[in-house]
Amino acid sequence: MGILKALVASLLVSLFLFQLAQALHPNQLDATRVGTYPPLKIDCGKACEARCMLSKRPNLCHRACGTCCGRCNCVPPGTSGNYESCACYAQMTTRGNKKKCP
Template identity: 60%
Template sequence: MASMARSLLCLSLVAVLLLVETTAPHGQAYAIDCAGKCGYRCSKSGRPKMCLRACGTCCQRCGCVPPGTSGNENVCPCYANMTTHNGRHKCP
C-alpha cells in the first residue's frame, strides 16, 4: 500500500514538472517584463502602437527582447528570425 502511494506521488510530481516545462516559453522557467522591455524598444519608433504590438507578440513567443531601441538581435535569435506571412521581419 505504501509503495503504491509513493509511486502515485512520483508520477504526480513528474506530471507537474512536465506541465511547467512545456508551458514556459521555449523552456524558460521565468517570465520577463515584456511590456517594459518593449516599451523601451519601441520608444523611438515612428509607429509606436504597431511596434508595441509586434514586439509584445515576439517577446511572448521567444521569452526575450534584444537590448536597446534597435539592432542587437544576435542576443535573441528567436526574436531576430521570426517573420510575417509575407516573409518580412516581424519583430522590431
C-alpha cells in the first residue's frame, strides 16, 4: 500500500512539474509543430498584415492570405516568396490553377 501511494505521489509531482515547465516556456515550440494536439494557432491577422504590407491590392491580399493562413496555420515570413517555410501555403491554388496565397 505504501509503494502505491509513493507511485501515485511521484506521478502527480511529475505531471505538476511538466505543466509548470510548459507554462514557463510557452513559446519554446513554435506554430510549425506537426502532429500536436491541439495544434498551436498563429495570429493570422498580424501575420497577413506583415505579409501584405507592400501589396498593390491590400484588401485582396489580406483576404487570400487569411484564407490560406486559416487552412494551413502558417504564413511564410517576409512580404513575398519564402514558400518553402510553409508547404501547405505554397500548394494552394485557385480554380485557374494559379497560386492562391500571396
